[in-house]
Amino acid sequence: MHTHHCDVLILGAGPAGLAAALAAARCGRQVIILDDNPRPGGQIWRDGPRVQLPALARRYQSAVANAPNIRLLSGARLIARPSAQSVLYETAEKSGIVHWQRLILCCGARELFLPFPGWTLPGVTGAGGLQAQIKHGLTLRGERVVIAGSGPLLLAAASTVGKAGGKVVAVIEQAPRAALLRFAAGLWRWPDKLRQLCTLMPGHLHTASQVIEARGEDRLQTVLVRHAGETREIPCDRLATGYGLIPNLEPGLIFGCATLHDALRVDEQQRTSVENIFAAGECTGFGGSELALAEGEIAGYVAAERPEAARQAIARRQRWRRFARALNRTFILPDALKQVVTPQTLLCRCEDIRCGDVQDATCWQEAKLSQRCGMGACQGRSCAASARWLYGWPLPQPREPLSPARTETLIALAKSAP
Template sequence: MKQERLSVDVAIVGAGPAGLSAARAAAKSGATVAIVDDNPRAGGQIWRQAATAAPTSAAAERLAILRQPNVTHLAATRIVAETQPGTLLLEDDERGLLLDYRTLILCCGARELLLPFPGWTLPGVTGAGGLQALIKYGLDVRGQRTVIAGSGPLLLASAATARQAGARVSHVLEQAAWGDVAGFGAGLWRWPSKLAQAAKLVTAVYRPDAHVVEAFGDKRLERVRIRHGDREFDVDCDRLACGFGLVPNTVLPSHLGCRIENGAVAVDAHQRTSRDGHFAAGECTGVGGSELAMVEGEIAGYAATGQTAPLAALVARRAHWQAFADSVRERFAIREPIRRLARPDTLLCRCEDVRFDTVAREPGWTAAKLQSRCGMGACQGRVCGAAAQALFGWTPPVPRTPLVPARVGTLMLDGAASCDGA
């Protein structure tokens, strides 16, 4: 296995809208920039296209930064640990790599919140964002009877992606009440681009105050039970995409000692974290959409490289998009009936087959892991940990080294063999 070392002025974690915008701003100073991303293609979930698809104009403008001579893109690369202040241990399929930096910008994004309900582990059931990603990577859904359910604007985007790929989308179920959805729509005039986007995505099968109660099937999904208002009914389907919004990815920022508040990385007016020389931008600082992520990335990139002139205008623009994010969070908050969908025998941790009632009686996440192996499977708690945090209010422990499974050869780099266990 090859062993290398790379030194840059600015390291950026994440090649989504925030990370690419941060790189674009930082590179204008002439600084050397490295962008680390665990996906093979840049763009994040929102801009990740099928291999044959042309990127949107906004994406193309920012993806162009990857061709600049002072920018290095480390694709399909995982962050294993911080070996010492200013050095990250990385690994890809062929090598271990030590990345030295003067300044770090964390654009770690978010992951989908999946909440347990009877039948949610059946083949054919995915997250709403998960279905989008699968389609972009080539999943054939042509002719499949599809139900989209959960909460938030992502549902309409997921439904549109599925329809464009040939799926027969029969229901889009939003758990938020009619009043909240109507109030959100009435306020969209403040963000004309979002209003235009909503007008394109809206569908006649969209239903607020509705959610999936249970999924049924023998070897895979066959039908779902829907509750709409006070009425329940069954719908035959081949695929269910069910997600309840997004939660910030804070594993690496927490590992680096950045302060976490309300489940997100805490930052100041210029996106600085509580750790000196470390900035954060985008969904890891609070879920708010691509427009907010891009402006936060720009602020972080300029501030990290001492380019202060553009900051005042960008801070004002950030406030505009932060107001949109606040509206989404308020109007699409998870309601109590959703939190009560799981039965005692419903699996919470699907990797280790741990039942809901086994975890629910524990006082916290660490105790749940010790008593049940919850969160110790393939996803390492990324699904069940977020669900437990949302359902029980547990605070996750600070992640330990190594952050991801890694080869022994990688862990031997620069004394990293002193890892203290997972």
């Protein structure tokens, strides 16, 4: 068991976490970053053998690597909170405890999956999941790919698929065309985003549409798409779906941080409701990497007791908050998307639980206790969020350990309990 002490502990090495670390380090604080990925960058700057990272990402990674007062612990999963100001983590080889004076939560977000008949067929993945596979070496040469769901991640996924040799035969976006045109017309306020949209905009974009079924024998062969009450079938080899992002709240919830609109609630200085705990990036709400960088910088300076140094970041945050509001208005998910779910649709693939098995439950805990929903390898990270969106259940309180852990790690947790 390794024990570490620091002035500022940062959970997450995405854009917000890297910006927070650099800001706190500039103020002379000793910083530790705890991240469960093998390399820093988070999901948006995910590194890999086939990745050419943006110059901005490389600058942040290099600055963190060269800062003498920043220590990065990669491949480290958060397991529990042994005390009010410490965390227990585990890597593939060891476990450890970090004691901190200030904590900054930069835990990011994950994809929202909406179940539909056939979504567990081989060949069906998340849109971000397919991007991650490609960045780690997957080739799609000659494969026909349908990308479906909602939000700008679909366009980014389409671009990544094309670069990997795949053929994007359709991008199925649930938002109506009028909403997309209004959004695009307002992008003159953010010229970089307008140029990015022009670069990423694919052909075969179908608006106000939804994939309602994936079909195939041993693997995916076709998808059914509904538009304006009509259904058509599209042959394909892969389907990547994603309905936006949901904040990773679990670390904040085990520390008792309050939430607002299913995200961690923060004030203008990125402080949470718990003393000495801050939050930044997509765990406070989705807004893109630019907003995450600004929020992380603010949190880092304030945690280091230098709030006056955050003035420029506060101005940038305001600009990108406006972009985030426009983005979230455009891609809001209507309840009509729920109509595709049938009682036989699989909800929890780990435990083979179907939607009809839990549709009468009143909360996640009830579904978990009665049907083992969420008791498998992913510990409900996918199906819990899907069920909440489908049935309107209240936000569940996470329990420790947050991730499956080795016996010796759990023994260490028991010994460290006050």
